[in-house]
Amino acid sequence: MINPNAVRLDVRDFGKVFILTDIRPSYLYQHGIRTDERIGTTYEVAVPALGFEKIRVRVDGEQTIPDEVIENKDYQNVKFDNLEAHFYFVNNQTGVTATASQASIIARKEG
Numbered sequence: 001m002i003n004p005n006a007v008r009l010d011v012r013d014f015g016k017v018f019i020l021t022d023i024r025p026s027y028l029y030q031h032g033i034r035t036d037e038r039i040g041t042t043y044e045v046a047v048p049a050l051g052f053e054k055i056r057v058r059v060d061g062e063q064t065i066p067d068e069v070i071e072n073k074d075y076q077n078v079k080f081d082n083l084e085a086h087f088y089f090v091n092n093q094t095g096v097t098a099t100a101s102q103a104s105i106i107a108r109k110e111g
Contacts, residue, residue: 006086007086007087008084008085008086009085009086009087009096011083011084011085011098013049013050014047014049014050014055014083014085015047015048015049015050016079017047017048017049017077018045018046018047018057018077018078018079018080019045019046019047019048019052019075019076019077019078020043020044020045020065020069020070020075020076020077020078020105021044021045021046021054021070021075022043022044022070023041023042023043023044023063023065023067023069023070024041024042024044025038025040025041025042025063026038026039026040026041026042026058026060027039039060040058040059040060040061040063041058041059041063041064041065041103042056042057042058042059043056043057043058043059043065043078043080043103044056044057045057045078055085055096055098056097056098057080057083057098057099057100057103058097058098058099058100059080059099059100059101059102059103060099060101064102064103064104065078065103065104065105069105076105076106077105077106078103078104078105078106079103079104079106080098080100080102080103081100081101081102081103081104082100082101082102083098083099083100084098084099084100085097085098085099086098
């Protein structure tokens with residue numbers, strides 16, 4: 001039987017445009033319990049190519065997009081380097097989890 005957690009999604013289906021909707025810290029979990037050790041940042045994005053469905057993308061390391069982007073409701077297009085996504089299953093429900101090595105804002109084109 002195939003392990004569904006090992007199945008990777010083709011992230012090209014997500015398109016190239018991601019709209020940043022939220023930023024949250026990511027913490028280390030040990031034995032299923034969250035610690036106080038921050039290990040990265042989770043960026044929630046809407047994906048226009050998927051009908052504006054939202055996904056969360058975890059990026060380990062330092063936060064590269066400031067919280068002010070969200071606090072000012074200044075929704076920006078972002079890009080992810082080395083984006084990978086796969087399915088996960090919890091309580092008979094399917095979800096998508098994603099990771100990337102870097103997140104950055106895509107500069108808006110001036111008029």
